[in-house]
Every structure is written in C-alpha cells, then in structure tokens.
Amino acid sequence: MTTYSKTRSSNHARTLKLVHIAMFSALMAIGANLTSFLIIGGVPITLQTFFAILAGILLGSKLGAASMVVYAFIGLAGVPVFAKFSGGMDTIISPTFGFIVSFVLLAYAVGLIAEKFPTRKGFVAAALVGLAINYLFGTNWMYAAYKFWFAAPEGFTYLMAWAWMVPPLPKDLILAVLAGLFGFRLKPIIRKYM
Numbered sequence: 001m002t003t004y005s006k007t008r009s010s011n012h013a014r015t016l017k018l019v020h021i022a023m024f025s026a027l028m029a030i031g032a033n034l035t036s037f038l039i040i041g042g043v044p045i046t047l048q049t050f051f052a053i054l055a056g057i058l059l060g061s062k063l064g065a066a067s068m069v070v071y072a073f074i075g076l077a078g079v080p081v082f083a084k085f086s087g088g089m090d091t092i093i094s095p096t097f098g099f100i101v102s103f104v105l106l107a108y109a110v111g112l113i114a115e116k117f118p119t120r121k122g123f124v125a126a127a128l129v130g131l132a133i134n135y136l137f138g139t140n141w142m143y144a145a146y147k148f149w150f151a152a153p154e155g156f157t158y159l160m161a162w163a164w165m166v167p168p169l170p171k172d173l174i175l176a177v178l179a180g181l182f183g184f185r186l187k188p189i190i191r192k193y194m
Contacts, residue, residue, distance in 0.1 A: 017063055020190075024055040024067035025074060028103070029081035044083035044096065045168050050175040052103040053130045056110030057123055057183030058190045064107035072100050095150050098141020105137060106130035114183070123187075124180035131176040139165050 031047035056064035071081065080087040082100065091097055106129075113126035143161040146152035153160075 020059050021063060021067040021070055024051060024059065024064070025071040027051040027054075028068070028071040029074070032081060032083045033085055045171070046083050047175070048083075048099070048103060049106070049131060049134050049172055050179050052107050052134070053110050053127045053176055053179040054183055054186075056107035056130060057114045057126065057179065058186055059107075059111065060115055061108045061111030064111040065104050068103040068107045072104065075100070093145065093149055095142040095145035096138070098145070099134060099138035101141070102134045102137035106133040109133055114187075118187070120181065120184045123184045124177055127176040127180035127183070128173075131172055134172075135165055135169075 028048055028051050031051045032044075034047050052064075052068055055067045058064070059067060075082045075087045075091060076089055078088045082091055083096065086094075091100070110126045110130040113129060114123050116122070117125065139161050142164075143158050146156050146161070
C-alpha cells in the first residue's frame with residue numbers, strides 16, 4: 001500500500017468516525033424531544049438513554065462518550081437540543097442537567113463493557129449498567145439541585161426524587177434491553193465502516 005493510499009484510508013476512517021459522532025449527537029437531540037412534553041415530577045420522559053446506550057455499544061467507549069460530549073456542548077451553546085427544546089448555559093443549573101452529564105459517563109462505561117464482553121449477554125449487561133449510571137447520577141444531581149440552588153417543590157425529599165424516577169423506569173428498562181439486543185445485531189455492520 002502506498003503512502004497516498006494509507007493517508008487516504010486514514011482520512012476516510014477519521015471522516016467516518018466524525019460522521020458517527022455527529023449522527024449520535026443528532027439522534028440524542030431527536031430522542032430528547034420526541035416525547036419530552038410528557039413530564040413526571042420534574043423529569044421529562046425522553047428516548048435519550050436508549051440512544052446514549054447505543055452510542056456506547058456501536059461506537060465504543062471513546063467515540064460514544066465523544067458523541068455525548070458534542071451533544072452536550074451543542075445544547076450548552078444555545079441550540080435547543082435538550083428536552084422541551086431547551087438549550088443554553090443556564091441549563092447547567094437545571095435539576096435535570098445531571099442526566100445530560102450522565103450520558104457521557106454511561107456511553108463510556110457501556111462502550112468499555114461491550115468492548116470487553118462482545119456477546120449478546122455482555123451488550124445487554126452493558127446497557128443495564130448504563131441505565132443504572134443514568135439514574136444514579138441524574139437523580140442525585142436533581143436532588144442536589146432542588147435542595148441547594150433550585151426552588152424545590154413543597155415537602156421535597158430524597159425519596160420523592162427517586163419516586164419521580166419510578167414511572168419511566170419500566171420504559172427505560174425495556175429500551176435498555178432492546179438497545180443491547182439491537183446493538184448486538186448492528187455492531188458487525190458498524191464495525192465494517194469504522
């Protein structure tokens with residue numbers, strides 16, 4: 001292979017990686033607003049966790065996390081890609097911003113697990129670990145936000161914050177398992193182009 005061919009192949013691979021990152025950033029924006037007008041407690045019901053898990057499985061730990069970082073920065077720059085078509089720097093102090101941060105962490109963790117255990121069971125386990133990270137980080141951020149810098153509802157407690165997470169949990173569990181299974185089927189196809 002000539003130097004020109006190697007350079008061209010390297011550039012092609014880099015371009016594909018950027019396209020994949022952009023694609024998952026766009027999917028996050030769509031998933032944020034497909035169902036986000038349904039709100040339980042202070043939490044919009046979205047499809048973002050599904051897409052963040054898929055990003056980790058399909059793109060791997062580093063690219064999956066990078067796609068979530070790009071999504072977060074696009075929203076923080078003011079583009080209305082967060083739930084309820086919101087965006088801007090003031091989102092950082094919102095009670096639900098912890099979920100956005102958790103997408104970076106969960107995509108990285110899911111990617112690591114999927115890379116280490118590239119089986120159907122491994123992918124489903126990775127998806128469930130990702131969902132746990134999303135709920136733990138996001139809910140604790142929400143609790144802290146309401147307690148320390150945001151106006152909490154009357155009688156707000158740590159238990160109430162977790163109670164708000166119960167209604168979307170069955171949907172998120174089903175979607176996490178589906179993301180693991182779907183990712184297992186798609187991974188060989190994506191691997192060809194990475």
